[in-house]
Amino acid sequence: MNLLLVADGHYYRTSDGTVYVDSVYDYNFYKRYLNVFEHVYAAVRITAIDSAPSGKKVSSGADITFLDLPPYTGPFQYAEKYFSILKRVKEICRMADCAIFRIPAATSNLFCKQYLKTKKPFAVELVIDPWENFAPGTTSNPLRPLIRYKWTKLVKDMCMKANGVSYVTERYLQDKYPSKKRITGEGFEGSYSSVELPDTMYNQPKKYTPKKTWYISHTANTFADYGKGHIPLIETVQKVRNKGYDVHVTFIGDGPKKEEFEKYAKQLQISEAVHFLGKLPSSAEVKAVLRESDLFVFPTRAEGLPRGLLEAMSEGLPCLSSPVCGIPEVLPKEFLYEYNDTEGFAQGIVSLIENPELMSKLSEYNLDVAKKYSSSILTAKRNDFYSMLKHETEMQNL
Numbered sequence: 001m002n003l004l005l006v007a008d009g010h011y012y013r014t015s016d017g018t019v020y021v022d023s024v025y026d027y028n029f030y031k032r033y034l035n036v037f038e039h040v041y042a043a044v045r046i047t048a049i050d051s052a053p054s055g056k057k058v059s060s061g062a063d064i065t066f067l068d069l070p071p072y073t074g075p076f077q078y079a080e081k082y083f084s085i086l087k088r089v090k091e092i093c094r095m096a097d098c099a100i101f102r103i104p105a106a107t108s109n110l111f112c113k114q115y116l117k118t119k120k121p122f123a124v125e126l127v128i129d130p131w132e133n134f135a136p137g138t139t140s141n142p143l144r145p146l147i148r149y150k151w152t153k154l155v156k157d158m159c160m161k162a163n164g165v166s167y168v169t170e171r172y173l174q175d176k177y178p179s180k181k182r183i184t185g186e187g188f189e190g191s192y193s194s195v196e197l198p199d200t201m202y203n204q205p206k207k208y209t210p211k212k213t214w215y216i217s218h219t220a221n222t223f224a225d226y227g228k229g230h231i232p233l234i235e236t237v238q239k240v241r242n243k244g245y246d247v248h249v250t251f252i253g254d255g256p257k258k259e260e261f262e263k264y265a266k267q268l269q270i271s272e273a274v275h276f277l278g279k280l281p282s283s284a285e286v287k288a289v290l291r292e293s294d295l296f297v298f299p300t301r302a303e304g305l306p307r308g309l310l311e312a313m314s315e316g317l318p319c320l321s322s323p324v325c326g327i328p329e330v331l332p333k334e335f336l337y338e339y340n341d342t343e344g345f346a347q348g349i350v351s352l353i354e355n356p357e358l359m360s361k362l363s364e365y366n367l368d369v370a371k372k373y374s375s376s377i378l379t380a381k382r383n384d385f386y387s388m389l390k391h392e393t394e395m396q397n398l
Contacts, residue, residue: 001390003037004096004115005030008105010073011046011066012053019046019060022279023221024307026057028196030064033100035379036386039063043092043111045071055281067092069107075143078106089114098122098393100386103158104130104151112158121392123164123385126173127194129325130155132302139225163392166190166385168304169326188392190385192378195307197314199374203291206316206363208356216249216349217293217317219286219308221279223255229299229322230261232342236297238268239346245353247273250293252286254279283311290315295352295359299339303327310373313366318359320348330369335362 009023033040042059046068060066069088070081078085085107093099093115099122101108101115115122134148141147155177159165164187165179180187216237220228233249240247251261251274258276265274280286290296296312298321303309305326312319313330321327323336337344352359 001037001098001393002039002041002096003033003386004041004043004092004099004111005033005101006043006099006105006108006111007102008107009044010071011044011059012049012056013046013066014049014052017060018052018058019044019066020053020056021059022053022056024194024196026059027061027064030059030061032379032382033386034063035383036390039065041065041067041092041096043067043069043089043107045069045107047071055279057281067095075106075141075147085110086114093118096120097397098389100125100389101158102127104128104133104155109151109154112154112162116161121163121389121396123166123389124158124162125166125168125194126155126159126177126304127168128304129173129176129302131176132324133227135301138227138301141225162187164188164190164385164389166192166382168193170329172326172329173304188385188388190381190388192381192385193305193307193310193373195305195310195373196375196378197310197370197373199376201287201314202367202371202374203315205367206360208294208359208363210356213246213248214294214349214353215292216247216295216297217252217290217312218249218296218298219252219290219311221253223251223253223257223261225257227301229301229339230257231264232299232340232345233297234261234265234268234270234274235342236299236345236349237273238270239342240349241270241273243346243350245350247349247353248275249273249297250275250277250289252277252280252289286311287315290317293317295319295349297345297349298322299337299341299345300324300327301339305330310370313370314373316363316367318352318362319366320345320352 007025012020070084072078102125130151159177167173179189181189237249296317296319303325
């Protein structure tokens with residue numbers, strides 16, 4: 001059975017047919033669906049390039065066919081190319097037996113609405129809360145209020161119309177965006193994180209002792225807006241240093257806001273303590289940076305359940321974050337602070353580094369929580385969900 005899968009992002013294809021991506025959607029991601037389906041059609045925006053790009057991951061591989069959409073970046077190019085995109089979407093919707101759309105995202109949202117018209121079974125994987133993701137202050141996009149309203153409405157509609165809905169949280173997204181299964185008893189539902197934590201990935205608990213210099217880490221796939229807390233964390237580091245503690249922060253990731261964040265650290269006169277590594281080419285390199293860190297701090301406005309946080313927990317790092325979306329499902333409330341509460345985050349950091357014994361206990365606790373998101377556990381959950389969609393499709397085709 002063939003599956004149409006839409007996982008939005010920016011992809012690149014070289015002349016030999018190899019497809020690359022700068023997000024988490026590499027070949028290992030697509031292989032998850034091949035545990036149940038014989039072939040996957042991936043509808044994506046692809047840009048033709050001359051040679052293999054540096055720092056990108058390979059997405060193409062056996063039993064995956066990439067179907068080109070007109071490439072676009074941002075809402076204005078999307079609007080400009082809307083009709084050519086729509087035409088291609090309609091063509092692709094006729095190809096596969098069933099579909100899964102990772103929402104919300106511009107391309108996935110459009111596919112959802114068009115695929116409904118085919119009457120074929122489909123499921124959605126809900127990965128983030130659009131209402132919080134486009135809250136005031138998250139982006140400078142002038143269309144933010146409109147996007148916030150329309151994407152939230154679409155997610156609610158699709159959760160009620162899809163044959164199946166999977167959530168990256170255990171409770172939060174389910175309560176806010178209930179599935180048809182939950183309301184009418186029809187269809188099916190699943191719960192699994194998008195994160196991939198191999199069973200061999202987990203570090204041993206860290207043992208902390210007093211020391212002079214402390215290192216904080218933070219990861220975000222792209223520095224495209226203000227929602228991942230770069231500005232509050234830079235301000236937090238300044239406050240902690242002003243209290244007399246030698247702390248440094250390392251940001252992993254890259255994007256159009258990087259230069260602005262660097263200038264802000266310089267403006268606060270703490271450039272020597274704020275380090276930008278750029279986007280690292282592999283999870284192993286991210287893991288190595290986390291392993292050398294002392295704690296992970298992630299002020300954020302909106303998430304599903306953040307990959308970076310779970311990866312840090314799997315390394316046994318004490319973590320501070322914000323009480324949004326699925327994060328309170330994995331971190332105790334005493335380690336959660338509002339996005340802009342820089343004084344709260346600063347006090348939280350000081351409390352931890354003054355209490356190495358507590359940090360050691362948190363390392364053990366976070367490791368235990370992260371193990372619930374190991375590959376073996378999540379793979380079984382995903383396979384069950386995909387199998388329900390396959391069964392629904394087979395029954396409809398009888």
